[in-house]
Amino acid sequence: MKAKSVFNGMSAYKPGKQIEEVKRELGLDRIIKLASNENPFGYSSKVDQVVKDSANHFELYPDGYATAIREEISQDLNIDGDQLVFGCGSDEVIDFICRSYLDEGDNTIMATPTFPQYKHNAIIQGATSKEIPLINGYHDLQGMLDAIDENTRVVWLCSPNNPTGCIINQPSLETFLEACPRDVMVVMDEAYVEYISADDAPDSLSYIKEYPNLVVLRTFSKAYGLAGLRIGFGVCDMTVANILNIARGPFNTTKLAQFAALEAYRDQTFITETVKTTNRNKFEFMEFLDRMDLDYYDSETNFVLVKLPVSGDSMFDYLLKNGFIVRSGEALGIPNSVRITIGKKDDMLLLEAHIKTFLRALEDDTV
Ligand SMILES: *Cc1c(COP(=O)(O)O)cnc(C)c1O
Secondary structure (H helix, E strand, O other): OOOOHHHOOOOOOOOOOOHHHHHHHHOOOOOEEOOOOOOOOOOOHHHHHHHHHHOOOOOOOOOOOOHHHHHHHHHHHOOOHHHEEEEOOHHHHHHHHHHHHOOOOOEEEEEEOOOOHHHHHHHHOOOEEEEEEOEOOEOOHHHHHHHOOOOEEEEEEEOOOOOOOOOOOHHHHHHHHHHOOOOOEEEEEOOOHHHOOOOOOOOHHHHOOOOOOEEEEEEOOOOOOOHHHOOEEEEOOHHHHHHHHHHOOOOOOOHHHHHHHHHHHHOHHHHHHHHHHHHHHHHHHHHHHHHOOOOEOOOOOOEEEEEOOOOHHHHHHHHHHOOEEOEEHHHHOOOOEEEEEOOOHHHHHHHHHHHHHHHHHHHOOOO
């Protein structure tokens, strides 16, 4: 059988090594995964109980409108409930956007490197991608504006950007939205918004009224710690939400995910604690990097992209042998770097010790 021609040269997402597999292969008792920007502190303790109490009757379909979580979020964000679109992770909302707004002959603009799902889904729709290189880890917003032509349908802004961690600040976003044609959709992917501590970060949601071409993406996978349940959402103008909901399957988020997300969202104390501890561990890790003379990108997230004098793969291999899974920059489009998710304090100290040994071995030329 013949698949769509755009599938030529594409491949399915290759998941990173699973913890159990690595343990077996290397004969290690304990593996610490700092590779996917998951929350090392888990999720709100209130989630387990509520899921136990309320998750039953699995023979029934979930609420396809996700009413309870929709009401909670819309009241909190002071928006209309119909401005929300829920996805099986924000990954799925990215897919809705591509399927609803991109066609053959269209183009879409994004930074490079950035989150790979924008381009992946755009290709499947037969659209072409214009990738504008980052400047020092930051979006080149003028370059992106200059790339817009009459066939441009969607521009992707990832803020904070994965894999660099850099944000688009409020004045820059405002200038961009003002200059961008109103018939071009602007997607602001804010998967790490909870971690931002910069004073000049934008309140993206406040721009949707004036710029109905803006879509903001949020997720329960990162600070909320619910990556395994797959739920995220988009916030946009109601007319856009109506379109995206046509592309959405009627029961795309599960009952469990809806219950858990509702409870997790209500427990903002957990989020405050997570962010406080993560940021403290991050700043201490940055101080360590400074002492080691290693440079890194500005990060407003729970990860740091560290610049190395050697390939990211070599540090990846070394840390893996010592029980740590990180992400090599080679795989992320930034050679000679590693992306490290900020973990618990003790694990970070252990990681620092291994990095120190690795750097010393480099100097002695023994790796
Ligand atoms: C993790 C991540 C997502 C995907 O999150 P899900 O809700 O788990 O699909 C989206 N965008 C960025 C930038 C991410 O890092």
